[in-house]
Amino acid sequence: MDFRFSEDQLTLAEGVRDYLTGTHGPEVLRRLDEAGPRDPAIWQGLVDMGLTGLLVPEEHGGLGMGLVEAALIAAECGRACLAEPLVDTAFVGVPWLLSQGQTDGLADVVAGTRKLAPAHAINPWVADGEGEALVSVDPLRQLTARPATVSDDPHLLNLGALMSAAQLVGLADAMLHQAVEYAKIRTQFGQPIGAFQGIKHQLASCSVAIEFAKPVVWRAAAAMQDGLDSAAAHVSHAKLAASDAAMLTAETAIQVHGAMGYTYEVDLHFWMKRSWALCGAWGDRAFHLKRIDEAVLGGSLPIGPEHTFA
Structure with a gap:
């Protein structure tokens, strides 16, 4: 059994790393910390790379890849300290919706016009959700209070x-x-x-x-x-x-x-x-x-x- 990543998987991860290195360096983090942690231009760049649709099935306009590829890209998001909620939206929210048989609105996720804020009972907060704003130790994370009804899936x-x-x-x-x-x-x-x-x-x-x-x-x-x-x-x-x-x-x-x-x-x-x-x-x-x-x-x-x- 071959446990190595394929050439396509490695190329994908390297491409994301190169993109984030050129667009999301420390100077950008400082700008976001001072002016606001979200930048539509950065988000659109991620959308243009197809990352918001990485796990969305091809019939819904996505790339139809798997969690292994998503984990590789999530690691690159960590390496760049990415502020935008790509991981929560595309790598947590999307596969969870798919597991529930919910496909409505996935095209909007791919297009970048819809962001997902998964809420689970184990977290006392929701990342990039709507509600009462909370203070995070990480200034680039936007946290809100958890709603009354959340999933325990x-x-x-x-x-x-x-x-x-x-x-x-x-x-x-x-x-x-x-x-x-x-x-x-x-x-x-x-x-x-x-x-x-x-x-x-x-x-x-x-x-x-x-x-x-x-x-x-x-x-x-x-x-x-x-x-x-x-x-x-x-x-x-x-x-x-x-x-x-x-x-x-x-x-x-x-x-x-x-x-x-x-x-x-x-x-x-x-x-x-x-x-x-x-x-x-x-x-x-x-x-x-x-x-x-x-x-x-x-x-x-x-x-x-x-x-x-x-």
Whole structure:
């Protein structure tokens, strides 16, 4: 069995990365933070790339791709700290509506004229919804109070947790890159701080955590896409691994930058705050750890080499 991504999948992800690198850099994040977190031009660019219709079936005007491709793109959204609600709309809201047999209005989602704000009982807020505005630790997230009636569908929860995990590995990648680049130019005792073993070991630990989290996230996406009974446990594993990697990398990147890491003047804080926000979204660490414990100890997710590729 070949577990590698196809050339088309990798090309798609690289194309999105190149586009976001050129249109959504730190200077854009600062502009959005000062003038407002939403920019119609940025949203239209995502629409023009076909990303709002990535998971919409072809008969409704979309690309008809799967959750694995969506997870790859969500990671790129995290890497760019994308402010626009592409992931919630196109990668969480759309597949959930499809699972409910609801196809009305999908053409509007593809066209970018309709955004979805999935509301689940596990979240005390709704992202980009309508209602009483709430304050988020992430200044580029628009949160509103949860309506009185929300869904408790576990499939919606799994979609939200999966795509949060995918964004977190992208966020962690970006924070590690920023820390490494800073360690190359910041000098102490006549040499870059990246030359010191203490810094090298911390950054290496982050890299290991991130690379170990990525296949867990891709595994969860494939399990969701294939409709496996074990998908929920795989999603919880992905959320845990990605959250731990992002939190470790955020902490390390702050330390590498010194006291400046917490300040507004350092671009890192945008990625750091998004990581903090997503780690608690769609189920916190305790929730997902409990789901894994119940799956393993309850026997629904047997462990061991004989079960790994079953």
